[in-house]
Amino acid sequence: MSVLNSEKLPPILKDSVITGLITLVLAVPIVGLPTINATEGLQIEPRWSVVIWMVSAVFLGRLVLNFWWHREQTSSSSTILLNTPFLQSLQQLLKFIIPIGVLFALILPTMPFASRYVMDVAILVITYIMLGWGLNIVVGLAGLLDLGYVAFYAIGAYSYALLANYFDWSFWICLPLAGVFAAISGILLGFPVLRLRGDYLAIVTLGFGEIIRVILLNWYEFTGGPDGISGIPRPSFFGLEFKRSSEGTFSSFFGLDYSSMHRIIFLYYLILALALLTNFITLRLRKLPVGRAWEALREDEIACRSLGINPTNTKLTAFAIGATFGGLAGSFFATRQGFISPESFTFIESAVILAIVVLGGMGSQIGVVLASVVLIGGTELFRELEEYRMLAFGALMVGIMVWKPRGLLAHREPTIRIKTEGSS
Amino acid sequence: MSTLLAVNHLTMRFGGLTAIDDVSFAAKNEEITAIIGPNGAGKTTVFNCLTGFYKPTVGELLLHEGALTHRLERLEDFVVAQKARVARTFQNIRLFPAMSVLENLLVAQHNKLMLASGWTIKGLLGLHSYKKEETQAIELAKYWLDKTNLTKRANDNASDLPYGDQRRLEIARAMCTDPRMLCLDEPAAGMNPKESAELNSLLQFIQNEHKIGVLLIEHDMSVVMEISDHIIVLDYGRKIAEGSPEQVRNDPAVIRAYLGEDEDEELPPEVAADLQRETSHG
Ligand SMILES: Nc1ncnc2c1ncn2[C@@H]1O[C@H](COP(=O)(O)OP(=O)(O)OP(=O)(O)O)[C@@H](O)[C@H]1O
Ligand SMILES: [Mg+2]
Numbered sequence: 001m002s003v004l005n006s007e008k009l010p011p012i013l014k015d016s017v018i019t020g021l022i023t024l025v026l027a028v029p030i031v032g033l034p035t036i037n038a039t040e041g042l043q044i045e046p047r048w049s050v051v052i053w054m055v056s057a058v059f060l061g062r063l064v065l066n067f068w069w070h071r072e073q074t075s076s077s078s079t080i081l082l083n084t085p086f087l088q089s090l091q092q093l094l095k096f097i098i099p100i101g102v103l104f105a106l107i108l109p110t111m112p113f114a115s116r117y118v119m120d121v122a123i124l125v126i127t128y129i130m131l132g133w134g135l136n137i138v139v140g141l142a143g144l145l146d147l148g149y150v151a152f153y154a155i156g157a158y159s160y161a162l163l164a165n166y167f168d169w170s171f172w173i174c175l176p177l178a179g180v181f182a183a184i185s186g187i188l189l190g191f192p193v194l195r196l197r198g199d200y201l202a203i204v205t206l207g208f209g210e211i212i213r214v215i216l217l218n219w220y221e222f223t224g225g226p227d228g229i230s231g232i233p234r235p236s237f238f239g240l241e242f243k244r245s246s247e248g249t250f251s252s253f254f255g256l257d258y259s260s261m262h263r264i265i266f267l268y269y270l271i272l273a274l275a276l277l278t279n280f281i282t283l284r285l286r287k288l289p290v291g292r293a294w295e296a297l298r299e300d301e302i303a304c305r306s307l308g309i310n311p312t313n314t315k316l317t318a319f320a321i322g323a324t325f326g327g328l329a330g331s332f333f334a335t336r337q338g339f340i341s342p343e344s345f346t347f348i349e350s351a352v353i354l355a356i357v358v359l360g361g362m363g364s365q366i367g368v369v370l371a372s373v374v375l376i377g378g379t380e381l382f383r384e385l386e387e388y389r390m391l392a393f394g395a396l397m398v399g400i401m402v403w404k405p406r407g408l409l410a411h412r413e414p415t416i417r418i419k420t421e422g423s424s
Numbered sequence: 425m426s427t428l429l430a431v432n433h434l435t436m437r438f439g440g441l442t443a444i445d446d447v448s449f450a451a452k453n454e455e456i457t458a459i460i461g462p463n464g465a466g467k468t469t470v471f472n473c474l475t476g477f478y479k480p481t482v483g484e485l486l487l488h489e490g491a492l493t494h495r496l497e498r499l500e501d502f503v504v505a506q507k508a509r510v511a512r513t514f515q516n517i518r519l520f521p522a523m524s525v526l527e528n529l530l531v532a533q534h535n536k537l538m539l540a541s542g543w544t545i546k547g548l549l550g551l552h553s554y555k556k557e558e559t560q561a562i563e564l565a566k567y568w569l570d571k572t573n574l575t576k577r578a579n580d581n582a583s584d585l586p587y588g589d590q591r592r593l594e595i596a597r598a599m600c601t602d603p604r605m606l607c608l609d610e611p612a613a614g615m616n617p618k619e620s621a622e623l624n625s626l627l628q629f630i631q632n633e634h635k636i637g638v639l640l641i642e643h644d645m646s647v648v649m650e651i652s653d654h655i656i657v658l659d660y661g662r663k664i665a666e667g668s669p670e671q672v673r674n675d676p677a678v679i680r681a682y683l684g685e686d687e688d689e690e691l692p693p694e695v696a697a698d699l700q701r702e703t704s705h706g
Contacts, residue, residue, distance in 0.1 A: 281548070284547075284548055285544070285548070288541055288544055288547040288548065289530075289533075289534050289537035289538045289541055289544075289547070290538065290541070290543075290544045290547075292523075292527060292530055292531050292534070293531060293534050293538075295520070295522070295523060295527075296520045296523065296531040296534075299519075299520035299521060299522055299523060300518050300519070300520055300521075302477070302514075302518055303514070303518040303519065303520065304502075304531070305476075305477075305501040305502045305505070306475060306501070306502075306505055306511070306512050306514075306518075306598075307502075307505055307511075307531060307532050307534060307597070307598075307601055308502050308503075308505030308506035308534065308535050308601060309502060309531070309534050309535070310502050310506075311502065317544070412522060414523070414524035414526070414527055414579055415527060416524075416526060416527065416530070416562070417524075417526075417578075417579050418526060418562065418566070418578050418579065420575055420576050420577075420578050420579060
């Protein structure tokens with residue numbers, strides 16, 4: 001360690017010792033003194049070895065991190081120089097990555113490794129990509145921290161399930177209706193709360209998410225309460241059902257042997273189309289006055305007011321459009337599962353979607369894709385870890401926030417460019 | 425020139441503090457009206473009342489547009505900008521930092537473009553009528569970029585500009601809203617003498633070519649005395665003097681307000697020096 005001079009060593013050691021002491025103070029009551037059920041009642045059985053392990057692990061970890069940070073500091077000048085060309089080449093790379101990614105998504109079902117399990121995970125990941133893109137409009141572009149996005153997902157799912165069950169309408173009629181219902185609920189929620197800012201808005205939207213869930217849980221006659229709704233009709237391929245039958249089914253019409261994979265592949269293309277539509281519309285909106293106004297509101301609301309932009313209306317459109325996409329994804333979820341219950345729409349869902357947006361890099365469309373693949377695909381991969389899965393999920397998030405505090409892809413391209421002499 | 429703005433008995437209280445105390449003045453079309461005064465005199469508060477950010481405790485704010493009169497104190501802030509077409513800049517610059525310079529100027533034309541995009545629907549369908557309107561908006565932005573010497577920076581983020589450029593961009597952005605009255609809060613703050621001189625000619629250009637009224641809050645006396653047609657002096661929320669630059673710089677009440685009864689050191693030294701230099705010139 002030639003880069004380390006002896007003067008730096010004491011502060012590093014001191015910092016690590018302090019961290020170790022804090023861990024000791026926390027660990028003794030939390031881990032060190034567990035209670036056990038004995039015959040004479042509750043008793044304390046100290047676990048000093050665990051405490052010692054934890055404290056030394058934290059101390060050593062902090063020490064290593066400190067050395068690492070110190071190295072970064074001394075070599076930071078060279079990394080800054082490296083950064084710009086690196087960013088540019090990344091930009092070049094992204095140009096190719098997008099069409100390749102879309103192409104890959106299109107041909108994925110024909111791949112030899114596309115087993116039922118792989119397709120299921122792919123559908124799940126794309127559902128979250130769509131939800132991430134929808135929430136990205138609200139959080140990433142308009143800068144409104146919405147902690148209750150799952151409410152719109154739930155409204156979409158229940159709209160579809162109830163419409164299909166009560167009226168027997170087809171998926172293709174219920175899908176847009178579910179989107180409309182979600183949009184209306186977005187506007188209804190938005191009207192009273194969009195005057196609030198930052199933390200207050202976050203708290204109210206969090207409450208809204210819970211209110212919707214509690215209503216679904218308790219309105220037994222209408223929603224089935226905790227039992228949920230089952231027997232939700234599966235989508236048909238322009239009227240052709242995915243069933244094992246010789247008349248009017250997908251397989252009989254195309255003269256194929258029946259396979260349960262047909263429906264999975266159809267669902268896959270359905271969510272892919274919905275997600276691509278979300279992305280297409282979002283990219284379009286970003287370049288329109290409304291999209292620029294969203295971003296301007298995120299940047300400085302007072303300046304927007306001074307330019308004559310009605311902030312409430314502008315925020316409402318962001319809320320409504322974000323909610324619409326959430327609702328569409330919700331009806332897809334309902335038709336895919338065939339069964340929904342309030343269990344599927346808890347706060348943790350909102351948190352995961354928000355994590356996807358934030359980790360991806362607020363406002364970045366590709367960032368959302370990356371984050372979904374990493375978070376949703378990653379946790380699927382970690383399924384064998386069982387109860388440690390959430391731990392791995394947390395570690396991943398902490399890791400991204402440490403190394404990429406502004407998200408995986410934080411770079412923002414202007415929505416419009418003009419030729420200026422001196423630049424290309 | 426016709427009267428553009430009439431402020432009648434404006435009073436603004438914050439709890440027990442009277443930030444503006446019964447101030448009346450008028451500003452004319454095609455003129456630069458300066459509002460000066462020591463720190464905390466209430467200048468920015470006047471602007472905030474005019475642009476709807478504060479609701480005055482007492483008073484009338486009339487903006488004349490032909491036979492029509494807008495009661496500014498009754499309008500919401502964004503309606504003041506939209507309907508009465510009063511544009512402003514801020515003492516502590518408020519740009520959209522993560523957006524490009526050009527985007528900043530397009531956001532300023534939001535209402536016009538929103539209409540052209542058929543509240544987004546026509547725009548989403550990519551109709552020609554919207555494209556045409558957008559091209560015109562870009563042309564207007566380019567025009568102001570040229571006037572403010574920012575053409576080269578059009579694609580850069582607003583936050584990447586140096587201070588003086590940011591101030592000019594804020595003026596360009598305000599002008600892109602096609603205002604009837606432009607309110608500038610210390611546009612020369614943080615500018616070097618060369619930049620202030622350029623600012624002078626920019627403001628005179630706006631006054632002469634665009635024929636709108638300009639309200640100017642400024643501490644830099646080289647700007648104020650050079651280009652103002654009319655000056656209003658505030659001190660502790662009261663109007664203590666008003667008149668041409670000539671009259672104001674020789675007004676004993678103004679000199680007392682700026683220099684203090686016993687030449688105390690409350691006044692920022694650069695302002696005192698400016699004022700004295702200007703006074704001795706006159
Ligand atoms: N929102 C507010 N709440 C309470 N007091 C305020 C508020 N806005 C302004 N004031 C007070 O009103 C008085 C006038 O402030 P103002 O900002 O208008 O001064 P100014 O003339 O613009 O000063 P400067 O030259 O420093 O910009 C100050 O005493 C200020 O503290
Ligand atoms: Mg001020």
